[in-house]
Amino acid sequence: DAKTTQPTSMDCAEGRAANLPCNHSTISGNEYVYWYRQIHSQGPQYIIHGLKNNETNEMASLIITEDRKSSTLILPHATLRDTAVYYCIVRVEAGGTSYGKLTFGQGTILTVHP
Amino acid sequence: AAGVIQSPRHLIKEKRETATLKCYPIPRHDTVYWYQQGPGQDPQFLISFYEKMQSDKGSIPDRFSAQQFSDYHSELNMSSLELGDSALYFCASSSRRQATYEQYFGPGTRLTVT
Numbered sequence: 001d002a003k004t005t006q007p008t009s010m011d012c013a014e015g016r017a018a019n020l021p022c023n024h025s026t027i028s029g030n031e032y033v034y035w036y037r038q039i040h041s042q043g044p045q046y047i048i049h050g051l052k053n054n055e056t057n058e059m060a061s062l063i064i065t066e067d068r069k070s071s072t073l074i075l076p077h078a079t080l081r082d083t084a085v086y087y088c089i090v091r092v093e094a095g096g097t098s099y100g101k102l103t104f105g106q107g108t109i110l111t112v113h114p
Numbered sequence: 115a116a117g118v119i120q121s122p123r124h125l126i127k128e129k130r131e132t133a134t135l136k137c138y139p140i141p142r143h144d145t146v147y148w149y150q151q152g153p154g155q156d157p158q159f160l161i162s163f164y165e166k167m168q169s170d171k172g173s174i175p176d177r178f179s180a181q182q183f184s185d186y187h188s189e190l191n192m193s194s195l196e197l198g199d200s201a202l203y204f205c206a207s208s209s210r211r212q213a214t215y216e217q218y219f220g221p222g223t224r225l226t227v228t
Contacts, residue, residue, distance in 0.1 A: 041202065041222070042221065043118070043204050043220050043221050043222050044204070044206075046219075087156075100162050100169060100170055100217075101147065101162060102147075104156040104157045104158070107156070
């Protein structure tokens with residue numbers, strides 16, 4: 001699976017949009033970008049994933065650059081409960097010997113301030 | 115909606131003892147994953163099962179074994195426990211059959227080895 005690079009930490013004011021970047025310059029054509037978050041000591045929570053088109057769900061939006069070498073997770077109206085570690089993970093969705101497993105690297109600690 | 119259930123939530127064992135952690139996946143999910151998260155670390159993949167067969171293996175010690183049963187629940191058996199095994203153990207599930215590859219995590223089991 002491709003390696004990802006994220007900032008170690010970010011701050012955001014409550015009610016503002018939080019934009020979390022991720023670099024994955026070695027991503028392969030069949031690899032998806034997944035975002036998970038982990039609120040302190042809880043199980044990681046799936047947020048969103050995409051291949052090359054921008055995606056949006058009830059939690060967030062995912063913007064993937066045209067060359068697919070980077071992406072941005074957008075939380076449109078951050079709340080205090082969004083304070084967590086956010087992980088950007090790139091992996092093949094199906095097939096291959098590493099099917100399924102998530103490789104968590106250093107994520108971004110997002111702190112939302114009142 | 116039903117979530118992944120893990121039991122017990124907390125477990126205290128002494129060195130050289132054995133421990134069994136249980137995971138009940140989301141109904142109709144056919145794939146189970148186990149992750150270990152040491153203090154201050156990111157989750158690390160241990161092992162996964164699809165349709166009761168081991169599908170992938172990560173950095174799981176030989177002292178650990180796991181299996182998935184006919185009702186799709188899974189158990190992680192840990193023997194000759196060491197102090198370094200103290201960690202959060204997460205189980206996650208997904209459905210390959212339904213092509214929903216995002217993983218949903220349980221609340222975790224906190225194992226403390228004294």
